[in-house]
Amino acid sequence: MLDRSSQLTAAPIPDYLRNVYSWAYLTPWLTGFLDRQVVVQAILWGNAQRLIGDVLAAVKPGDRIFQPAAVYGSFSRQLAERIGRDGRLDVRDIAPLQVALTRQKLAGLPQVHVACRNAVDPEPREFDAVACFFLLHEVPDDVKVQIVQAMLQLVRPGGKAIFIDYHRPHRFHPLKPVMRRVFAWLEPFAMTMWSREIEEIAGTSAAAFRWSKRTRFSGLYQTVTAVRV
Numbered sequence: 001m002l003d004r005s006s007q008l009t010a011a012p013i014p015d016y017l018r019n020v021y022s023w024a025y026l027t028p029w030l031t032g033f034l035d036r037q038v039v040v041q042a043i044l045w046g047n048a049q050r051l052i053g054d055v056l057a058a059v060k061p062g063d064r065i066f067q068p069a070a071v072y073g074s075f076s077r078q079l080a081e082r083i084g085r086d087g088r089l090d091v092r093d094i095a096p097l098q099v100a101l102t103r104q105k106l107a108g109l110p111q112v113h114v115a116c117r118n119a120v121d122p123e124p125r126e127f128d129a130v131a132c133f134f135l136l137h138e139v140p141d142d143v144k145v146q147i148v149q150a151m152l153q154l155v156r157p158g159g160k161a162i163f164i165d166y167h168r169p170h171r172f173h174p175l176k177p178v179m180r181r182v183f184a185w186l187e188p189f190a191m192t193m194w195s196r197e198i199e200e201i202a203g204t205s206a207a208a209f210r211w212s213k214r215t216r217f218s219g220l221y222q223t224v225t226a227v228r229v
Contacts, residue, residue, distance in 0.1 A: 011117065014094065020188060035072045037074045047221060052074075054162070055075075059128070064126075065079060068092055068122065068132055068147065069135045076089065076106055085110060090127070091112065121150065129161070129162060130152075137189060137190035138189060145203065152202060152226060160227045160228070163198050165198070167194070198226075209229060210226070
């Protein structure tokens with residue numbers, strides 16, 4: 001059943017979220033437009049389902065999954081359906097509006113538990129997998145480090161953390177200048193994903209994991225998997 005007992009005001013909304021992403025995540029009338037799979041597919045230049053597929057291929061029925069932030073579109077529903085009713089999907093988000101929207105769209109899925117929580121400070125549990133889908137590029141660099149390290153701490157022995165995010169595109173990628181402008185206008189924390197590896201962001205925590213990376217769409221996106229050894 002959906003976890004409705006958790007307080008929606010579990011943690012204050014960070015300044016960077018209010019100052020940079022209020023329009024995208026804290027504005028009720030706009031969320032109804034953005035929270036559609038067709039919009040997500042367009043924003044990701046037609047690659048959303050392919051990237052979701054990378055996550056689905058990495059998990060199995062019965063898995064316990066942690067998702068550190070709400071995701072627009074059908075990502076969470078597809079993930080919940082993949083693990084089935086014998087699995088568990090814990091979704092957390094720092095914004096009460098996003099928590100409410102996620103609960104509403106995933107109603108009827110007893111394997112899903114949604115609550116308000118900051119990704120840098122998750123509940124101390126163990127999961128078969130962590131699915132971090134396009135979160136890192138939206139937070140300041142120091143918060144990137146905190147989130148990656150916090151997510152790795154949740155992974156059980158033999159489990160994995162899956163990070164999907166932007167990546168430096170190939171040198172002559174036709175969308176490279178376009179994405180630079182998009183980042184400058186809307187995503188001020190995203191350029192770090194072009195210059196730093198997620199394994200590097202993990203710091204000393206990386207040593208306990210076996211890392212692999214796959215890029216898509218001529219390098220613009222990456223799927224990074226860290227398996228605890």
